[in-house]
Amino acid sequence: MRLINKKNKSYTQIFHVFTEEEWIKTGKNFNKNISTFFTGKKNEVFIHTHEEGIAYFIGLGKSTLQNFEIQQVAVKFSQAHKKNLQAVPTLVVADFMNERQFEELVKGLLNGTYHYPFEKDHVFWNAKFELHFENLSQKKLDHISRKTEALSNGQTACQEWLNKPANFKKPDILSAYLKNFAKKHDLKYTVFNRRKCEELGLGAYLAVNQGSAYDAAFTIMEYRTTVKNAITFGLVGKCVLFDTGGVSLKNPDNMHYMKSDMGGATAVLGTLIYAAEMQLPVNIIAVLPITDNAVSEKAFLPSDVITAYNGKTIEVLNTDAEGRMVLADALSYLVKNYKTDFLIDLATLTGSSVRMFGDTCGALFSNSDELKDLLIKTGDKTNQRLWSLPLWDIWKDDIQSDVADLKNISMKPIGDCIVAAKFLEQFTEGHPKWAHLDIAGVAFGNVGYAKEKAATGFGVQLLADLIENYH
Template identity: 60%
Template sequence: MKINLTGNSSNIIGQKFSFFTAESWLQEKDDFKEKLNGLFVAKKDETFILLEENSVHYLIGLGSKPQNFEVQACAEKFTYDFRKKIKATTTLLNSENFNSDQIESLVKGLYLGTYEYPFKGEHPVFHSDFSLQLNSVSEENLKQLEMKVVAICEGQFACMEWLNKPQNFKRVPHISEFLDEISEKYNLKKTVFDRKKSEDLGLGAFLSVNQGSSQEAAFTILEYQSNIENAKTIGLVGKCILFDTGGISIKGSENLHYMKSDMGGATAVIGTLIAAAEMKLPVNIIAILPITDNAISNTAYIPSDVITAYNRKTIEVLNTDAEGRMTLADGLSYLAKNYKTDVLIDLATLTGSSVRMFGYTCGAYFSNNDSLKKLLEQSGDETNQRLWNLPLWDIWKEDFTSDVADFKNISSKPFGDCIVAGKFLEQFIMDHPNWAHLDIAGVAFGNVRYMKEKGATGYGVQLLIDFLENF
């Protein structure tokens, strides 16, 4: 995407985008307002097209007193809805009525709205011969705006693309090759433990899920290092189940094709790494992606198995469809033991319980640190990638205490599974004092405008980037 300053006013502008809040439209003095005579009143998502002598002028309504994420959503909807009408030509974005945060939201929304699936590798609007001109931003600020918007959007596009891919296009070699590419591009340190190395290290919980697979294990570590001395270090663990059959505790067939989405935590982490590296954020990031699928075979792990995890705790398997917490357990304990991090966060499309509780409105989250809770909630509210806190009371630990091991991997009770899962994962953080678990099962994959059925929402990338900027 190219963003250029407005040239001489005599330049021919191919098309114009003018966004108005209900309040700013009331104060508008231009002649075209009188000509419209009430045909446009700047309601949310309202669009009116004016044909002028040398250009097409799009008027887009934002509604009354919109928040920044609502500005972004309106711009995103406009670009997608009019993607076949908008021309790849010089375009003036009339931004005089907006502050810097609102302008960023507008441009970000315009870019995100260009996403279509299957992804073509280039966006239908913002490609090389499209120039978006702003008339109220200094050249220095414009460069910063372009860098940040492109970074966040490219990170979110990668997140969405990898979650949307069919299962046979995102097997272990496919995603490993992609991670090689971004590691080279962004100078990330990449380490991979295959099945043999994982066994040598004692990653038993992760390997229990992988043992039924025909695919090689790939316990992957990606490290982004900033150039800032004494920078804070963030540890991220993303659930990366490439496809989840449920294992021996097999899922029903009705919506099984959606289980290609069970790596939503990992794709959010991948997108965040890309955006952070593009933006050169002054933090260090250690990301762990325990990559495998959860398959059915004569070697698959079985209910009643007792597994020894990386931290030497034993786990009685009651349900092989609770595989995400098994892989995350080893990811968390390996990261907590081998790296010094200021914050430890895991993200996972983990439980149907969180979906039944919150639907598609927000993610459930758990944390042992009040300051971390506040920062995450602030970022959730700012980006509309919202979170709601649930308790980690010790009484829940009784529900997964085992007779034959330290823990069971599920509770036998028919309620509170997302809380049980969070409390279970707490047993593997090696007493890290600043940890949060984000269950994003209901928000990472759902109804989207660019697909007839469900697709990736991109949830997590903007949330984590905003968090990293404020941390």
């Protein structure tokens, strides 16, 4: 999609974008038949054909709408009308739109092109498709074009890897992709196999990986800017490619959805893509502890006692609480080996967070008011919302063990997302600005492009906006 600051004498395709209030003011200038069917309500689309071409009237709803709502409308429009749209220069008529609002419109049009498996076969990726908008200078349009395409590339990668069937994303397949991505964008790429992990003492991660038929792939990716004294973000993404639950086997009814248990890692991957393509003036250290959680004669067992990277011992009560095991080593490894200003981990971690919030928001835990407030404000801005929950020490009592330093779950049937966060806190090594995001309910769910549950792309816009706009 090219964004152009010009207006031809005539267009065969036009997008008229209106809020309800704007339509009341200007709708009288159009054919009366249009007013009969179009009011500017949110997601309302009226298609008007005439001798010169075709016009799409797109409703945004009330003028008090948030910017992310413009993106939502554009996504739905892009998905619904892809078969009818033409690859021709197209005029956007939306005189009320400012730069940020137009950016959200373009984001939505591009993000709405996603389907699985993804191919750029949507008309918006056709070289002949141009979006003409007079309100902004060509310089600003060029910036929006670069930014929205980078974001779309990041979000698409996030959705694509989460949606892949389990046999299409084995550890070696994902590792090959990450290695090529790192080479393309000049990122430092490091991966530890099982033998190296044993040497380093990554015992909690290895406990999960030991049941796998595939070698360990504990992965570190480093994006570095040339800007001096830049902020450094440490990102950890849970990357369990498929979660059977291990010996504590999951109910098989919905086990096919467990290909989604790498939602934290895909959010981190999408953010790295955006940062690299935009050349953001920050540093990012990303740790992706790649493995599956399999059932085998070598799988770890309930009652095992494991020694984690930081030396703490963990009594395993449930092998289906594997996410916090791999995250424990990833967090402590990152903190002990890298200096970061902020430390954020993301994980499709607990059913508890799903039962609490459904698909409305992720659960947020942080030991820093600054980081917590930043994440909540950015979540509200991008509609990738988070709700803060406590990290009171009383929750630590529930994971005290008789035979180890910690248990990997509480035996109480309550508050598991809080218990999991409290468990992870023990592996942050006192990092002063840490946040844990449990995104189990929001990373994978009902979407407009698929009949079944599928990847939402949650986390990419949240992290990209946070990192890009932190000062």
